[in-house]
Amino acid sequence: MTTDSSRSFPRARVKKVRERAAPDAISLAQTHNAARIRPLLEAAGFLTVGLDHPGICVIAATRNAEVIGVVAVETIVDCALMRSLFVTPSMRRRGIGTRLVAAARAAAVTRGARTLYTLADAAAAPFLARCGFGAADYRAALDELSGCPLADYLQTHRGPALAWKLDVSADGIINR
């Protein structure tokens, strides 16, 4: 009789199946590599201040290993700032922006936010309205977001013209 359990049972044969993403599939994932997305944002004229802050959540949309979209979330207690939302022009109107907002919204709620703010120029209004955002007071938004790197920077610097907000308090169950 042996006490070695590996000899008592036949080893199960497990076939390893590698899942490959379909060619041209678009995937979204959180990234710690701000250097990967910084050139895209800088080329598009975005402020990149605070992107290296340890508390920030950066989500990249990639296609064939190329970054084609990005969004980032800064959270302070129970409100969050969705920032750096950008989709490469040739990839727009395919739902990628909407997917990035959904990911940012989930990230904000996971981090305890009840209100999700964003700052944008008027051109983004139709898209943001479609995502459920409503107009907010710019100064009040910056005050509420005090402690978020980009919001603090914008207290004394020029940035996007308008503030928007979305109530995400019913998105998740976080007992306080």
Ligand SMILES: CC(C)(COP(=O)(O)OP(=O)(O)OC[C@H]1O[C@@H](n2cnc3c(N)ncnc32)[C@H](O)[C@@H]1OP(=O)(O)O)[C@@H](O)C(=O)NCCC(=O)NCCS
């Ligand atoms: C705003 C932005 C992220 C949208 O990305 P996107 O991938 O094109 O967005 P979607 O495909 O998910 O658009 C969803 C819907 O929003 C609306 N929408 C998006 N872009 C629009 C535009 N330029 N004009 C009017 N409506 C628009 C449409 O209703 C669209 O649905 P449809 O294509 O079926 O008509 C992208 O245009 C962008 O990067 N713009 C420059 C940077 C910017 O403005 N960022 C926002 C700061 S908050």
